[in-house]
Amino acid sequence: MRNLDVLIIGAGAAGLMCAIEAAKRGRRVLVIDHAKKPAEKIRISGGGRCNFTNLHCSPANYLSENPRFCVSALKRYSQKDFLALVERHRIPWHEKTLGQLFCDDSAQDVINMLLSELNGAGGKLQLETSVSAIEPQAGSAGFLVQTGREELTAASLVIATGGPSIPKMGATGFGYDVARQFGLKVLPPRAALVPLTFSDSNKELCKRLAGVSVDAVVSFGKTSFREGLLFTHRGLSGPSILQISSYWQEGKPIVVNLAPETDVFETLKAARQQSPKQDIRTALSAILPKRLADELAQEHKLSGRLADLSDKILRRAGDAINRWQLTPVGTEGYRTAEVTIGGVDTKELSSKTMEASKVPGLYFIGEVVDVTGHLGGFNFQWAWSSGHAAGQFV
Structure with missing residues (x-):
């Protein structure tokens, strides 16, 4: 059995950002994912060049049952903050129409940047790892997670598994199942940007x-x-x-x-x-x-x-x-949908920390939450912002 401070399920944009921030704080962090490669949505986005954010990002660009939920995270980690990270890694980029920012070369540049940040902060990544069970840890705070490889315990558990859009990449409703297991409301999901x-x-x-x-x-x-x-x-x-x-x-x-x-x-x-x-x-x-x-x-x-x-x-x-x-x-449904509308009800979460109010130590970030951006880099910015927010508290 391996003991962790933070276990993050989902090695996409939100999960990696959260892991980076948590590891910077000295936490023992592990990110797991059932896929063979991390951040597949980043890799295929923007025609392979990753529309990683938008210069005009604001709460008005998001749909949610609670339109104000995203305000706090977006304000504390904005598009300018992520662009500064991109520039620090000397990734060439360009602006297309309507404030959309893309890599000049390849989306892989953004993935490499995130993995470099994670490694530099001391966080760990483990792929081809499926989760079979999640339970509250008996007798203490935290969670016991059974994977196909081993048992893991963690004081904080972060669900960053996205929604069911683009199932050919392995996307599922796993995050919704976890939310329901712990008594959290999930708003009916449907395909969006489709x-x-x-x-x-x-x-x-x-x-x-x-x-x-x-x-x-x-x-x-x-x-x-x-x-x-x-x-x-x-x-x-x-x-x-x-x-x-x-x-x-x-x-x-x-x-x-x-x-x-x-x-x-x-x-x-x-x-x-x-x-x-x-x-x-x-x-x-x-x-x-x-x-x-x-x-x-x-x-x-x-x-x-x-x-x-x-x-x-x-x-x-x-x-x-x-x-x-x-x-x-x-x-055309989830097969070609870029994102999913609906998901974990924001009424169940803190807009400051992304933690479930009913379940201390359980966090939901990124697309699995009922916050959906417009086309043009806004959904990636929500991933960066919500991941960063949770990373300060896990």
């Missing part, structure tokens, strides 16, 4: 347009995002769709503006004056990619010379492009 799927004519339309992308504003209720939209064989994807998927509610429509810089009705009216003999499909192709213009014209039965078309028909064309309303039948 492509939307459709049925019937909309599915067929998307299939015919697979590969076409446009800049678009996608809205659900009062929430809107303007970023790229991509047609796929299953439905719609791209950053704007992934963003709205976190807000979308089953059975309700989304609204898509395929030409956010253009009032299509007014543009077509002007074209009717200037080029009355022009075919409406030609006019629409000046606004949208030709494949998309042709498909929408066919879908909405738009044809003929502009001179022969009434305002009513031109307005119908404008609505089809500026206010395209369609109802998804679902999402």
Whole structure:
């Protein structure tokens, strides 16, 4: 039996950050993970270059039943703090759109940085280690954890196992099971930052347009995002769709503006004056990619010379492009979801320490908690911030 001060289950972004901070305080720290390699989500993120944080990170970029829960951790360890760590390790980086920061070379640079920090602080990492049982330690504070290799005891136990998104990487609902075992409430999880799927004519339309992308504003209720939209064989994807998927509610429509810089009705009216003999499909192709213009014209039965078309028909064309309303039948699910919404109820945790109020010594950090960021580096920042917060107290 090995005795530890801190046992962290999950060698991802949050778990490694927590381990680093705890080890710096002189704690005996072990991180375990069932995977063969640490930080697989870091490795595949950002097309292999890791969108490790966002310059504009703030509580407004997070969804939670308690929107204020993330404030404390984000304030105490911000995007500037993590960027300073990246620069201290001389990792070259660049900013893309909307404040997103990426490695110039490889996501492996961030993983190597975290492992170097962990080793330097005296923390230990053990991979290919599965957990079969967790119990309160009899007769004293702390926990007894049975793994496939050995029994471990720890005064503090940190659950950093994420959610069930991307199961091919070994993601599971393990953290939720631990929370429920100790009597903590878990809010129903669902896939987030995920492509939307459709049925019937909309599915067929998307299939015919697979590969076409446009800049678009996608809205659900009062929430809107303007970023790229991509047609796929299953439905719609791209950053704007992934963003709205976190807000979308089953059975309700989304609204898509395929030409956010253009009032299509007014543009077509002007074209009717200037080029009355022009075919409406030609006019629409000046606004949208030709494949998309042709498909929408066919879908909405738009044809003929502009001179022969009434305002009513031109307005119908404008609505089809500026206010395209369609109802998804679902999402692609955890298979392609970048993150999970829901998880351990923040009412059960201290926003300062991430410790469970009912179970002293038990902590939950990262994606397993009901805090979900927007696309663009915000979820990694939550991992760094929540891991850092717990690392000061475990």
